[in-house]
Amino acid sequence: MSDFPIPVKPKSRLRIALDSDLFYTFRRSPVAMVSAVVVLVLVLSAVLAPLIAPTNPFNPASLNLMNGFTPPMTPNAFTGESFFMGTDDQGRDVFSTILYGMRISLFVGVAAVFFAMVLGITLGLISGYVGGWTETIIMRTADVQLTFPSILVAMLIFGIAKGVTPVEYRDQMAIWVLILAIGLSDWVQFARVVRGATLVEKNKEYVQAARLIGRTPGAIMLRHILPNVLSPVLVIATISLALAIIAEATLSFLGVGAPPTQPSLGTLIRIGQGFLFSGEWWILLFPAVTLLALALSVNLLGDWLRDALNPRLR
């Protein structure tokens, strides 16, 4: 044969990532790129809120009640101060409350999804790998829970947790209770996918081989089975994040979530709704648009990711 092996320069990790099909479809999808930019900007401004925000809306010292109800971009009649997005009834800068509110929304969303993911993956792996009664109990619980809309489950858990916490701690604990409630309402998806994949992988030769050479079940699940389910888990996590952000906003809007002392976007909208009829539209509009942009762009990213990782699902 006439062909000689041509020495090939090994590809760098970055190169491999840039050449991948995933990145290719990403560049081909303007929707995905715009969503990614929006998500990035929102996340960064939430994380950097203390640096970006003109005022700290939760520091009473920086508030001036005289500034109350200042419309956006117009100087206040008494103080002459001007606010980019106006102020609310207590003279808080709406732009700053949104930045801080988004921090809470994102924190609750990410933490809840992370909690749901860890719980779901663990239970999914265990039920798929161990089988038997353990599996029956876990998956039956999942089935029963799936019969109920997750927002309802979250409300119930929130209600119960609220009942259990002593009154004086309720506001402080609200954020953590919210994470627990949303996380617990959302683990089933992860568990189902991971269990399904585990059942498939566990009988494959390489897993049998790993078992034969004496790997512990824990090591087999983590090293061999888990990597196979990462891409569906990633898709579910992204879509769950959008749902968790919406769920948090909904609960807070209904008054069973983040307390007024730590307002999330949903709480802000709840507050803003009160001023809808009196004409102070900006108190409602800006948090609402922010929430929509956040939820929509995360959703679009998730949608794109699902199509890109599994074109058949389209």
Place this chain on the structure above:
Amino acid sequence: MADPVLSIRNLSVEIPTRHGIVRPVDGVSYDIQAGEILGIVGESGAGKSMAGNAVIGLLNPPAHISKGEIWLNGKRIDHLKGDAMRRLRGKEIGMVFQDPLTSLNPLLRIGDQLTETMLTHLPISRIEAEKRAVAALEEVGIPGAAERVNSYPHEFSGGMRQRVVIALALCAEPSLIIADEPTTALDVSVQAQIIALLRLLCRDRGTAVMLITHDMGVIAEATDRVAVMYAGRLAELGPVRDVLTHPQHPYTHGLMASTPIASQGKSRLHQIPGAMPRLDAVPEGCAFNPRCPHATDKCRQAPVPRVSNGQAACWYPLIDEKVI
């Protein structure tokens, strides 16, 4: 000779992909006469099915006919679109799919599937169609046809279902049947029955058959002529006896030598070295040259001669070399 039922001239199918255009069917020509069974044989990915789909107008976009002509009963059909093509399907061209378990709608009674097909194409009443449905099932050898028309597909076995599929393909009396791997999904014992049935029905009605398969046994048993495809191109075309016993193309020769039936008694099956090229990396010249024991520089550069009946697409056809 009479005009062929189907005539394909220099047909190419292209699929634009991220890595450039691939051509799963590349300059293929053949005819099928009335009452004749033409076998199309080749490995998976050789373009056999794609050619059949092109004829019946069911290519999945973005795959499309990029070149060549298809003539059916003296009418050119490759440019027909939408409703005009739909009227041909079922009425002029019938198709039998590989898996009888998935090609019948599970929620509809088979009688309903038969009558709706007939009522779509034939100017007959519903009552007449129902009668013909029973007759069609009887014809394909389904016992108790009069009752079985009211059954659902899941109530039949695999072999019986393939008979139903054949009845469906034939019920509007098309002049051409495309059978895409009709026996692959069936038990070996049932395969021969289905082949015999297909042969019998088509002989009786003078239907032309394009029988797509990778199974040399089916080819030997059922076909009159055979076309061998390799990497989207026709390697060899000729009467089945000649191709099986005196293959001229080295690929056909290799294929015969690696088939258990054709090489009975040999202790070990022959293997063709290497694998068929991916369609986005078909080599220059003859597509088979990297695997061919007889390849020369000519094979690596010049396009191979066109296939004509009894003539392989090869610069150095094997003359009188028998497969032992």
Place this chain on the structure above:
Amino acid sequence: MLAYIIRRVGQSALVLLIVGLVAFSMFRFVGDPIDNMLGQERTVEDIERLRAQLGLDQPFVVQYYKFLEGAVQGNFGVSYRQGRPVAEILLERAPATLELAMVSGVLAILFGIALGVFTAIRRDGVFANVIMSASLIGVSLPTFLIGILLIYLFSVELGWLPSFGRGETVDLGGWSTGFLTESGLKALILPSITLGLYQMTLIMRLVRSEMLEVLRQDYIRFARARGLRDRAVNFRHALKNTMVPVITVIGLQLGAIIAFAIITETVFQWPGVGLLFINAIQFVDIPVMAAYLMLISVMFVGINLLVDILYFFIDPRLRADRSGGH
């Protein structure tokens, strides 16, 4: 078939027992019922008497059984907040929620299926793509924002429709209906769109993806290969097969509508059980929470059971033991 239904009824009963256990545990362990029922001024005798009266001195299983017995008879105790029997409050509020849910459900199912089929068949059409993009906004748009938006447009700006309440209702033997008065019907419009829109979007997206999956199947290719008209392929062959998985989800969605009514009822101050529930959570009114949980579970389980039975009429493969054999 009978065996199948009996098994499903058994499973449903099991689910209800589990939910009942959750509800009962809420009663028993979340907050002290005695604390909640007796004020600050209480004597040890009072506590003991109430404890015996409520049966709290009996073993757990007995208490659970008593609770279930009460629940079956519609006895869910007394609301901590309103001091009235929970069952009475629920009954009073149920018609509002059920009417709202019914209208929304019909809207969601009709438009959801129609648009789903349309977008699947015209997969690459411009209009279908516009609908799909809009639907993604619909999924990302929280229900309460839709409600606020509609209120802003049609109540605040245009002043056409009321922004809260049920309007006038007519009492039909204990069932107060808003269907019979003009103001009642008007009041129903915005809430039912708000509630139905999200479910419609979900149903539409599901119908679309299931339909696309079905359209890829061999039997659809075979139907096309037989030259059947597009209408027959799409509706006779594809849609029917699409409905099998879709019906389950529609069933779940109907349940979800009742749960999501909580949000819509809050936005529109609609006097239904959802608003009652959210107030119960805010004030930790456990008996109301528990009763709502039981009530909604019965509905969900009932809907699921109906859906399973409905399968028989769609999928002949499940009917095997009845029509098979010849």
